[in-house]
Amino acid sequence: MPVLTAPPTLGDLLKFECNPSYGRETVTLKAGIAYPLGAVLGRITASGEYRLSPAAEVAGDEGAETAIAVLLDAVDASGGAVTGLIAARGPVIxxxxxxxxxxxxxxxxxxxAKIVQLATVGLVARATV
Structure with missing residues (x-):
């Protein structure tokens, strides 16, 4: 019998959110990648676009090395920059x-380090919830 697997859902990621109207934002995601649900994002200073937050500064994407948001839906930006919904501020677990x-x-x-950076904007990651 084949094993069936389901992709992660928002309920797998988001365990508590005080006020979605306060904590969520729609942002532009940098082109060239398919972003998964739960992507840890940083903001590129020059363009204002968001991308996966790298471990260290990347030339041309300065600023994104600081994790400041989490993507709340899977978004395919491989064909060009698109918008996505993020958790930008907490309290969120x-x-x-x-x-x-x-x-x-x-x-x-x-x-x-990325988890600590997210906590500074109220996005708290827990090992088990």
Whole structure:
């Protein structure tokens, strides 16, 4: 019998949100990637677009190395810049296991640093909720 798997849902990621009208924003996502639900994002200073937050500064995408938001729906921006819905400020509790990091964030200390950065804007990740 085949094993059926379902893609992650918003309920897998978002465990508590005080006021969606206050904490959510629609932003422009940088072209060139399919962003998964729960993507940890940073804002590019020059363009104002959001992208997956890298472990270190990337030339041309300065500012994005600081994680400040989490994507609340999967968005395919491979064909060009598109809009997406983010959690931009808390209080919000997120499931840590549902967060999706940039490929450069591949060490536990780097993941922890991103989680700490998110906490500064009220987006708190919990290991189990």
């Amino acid at each position: 997120l499931a840590e296991a549902a967060l999706a990091f940039d490929a450069s964030v591949d060490q536990p200390a780097e993941r922890t």
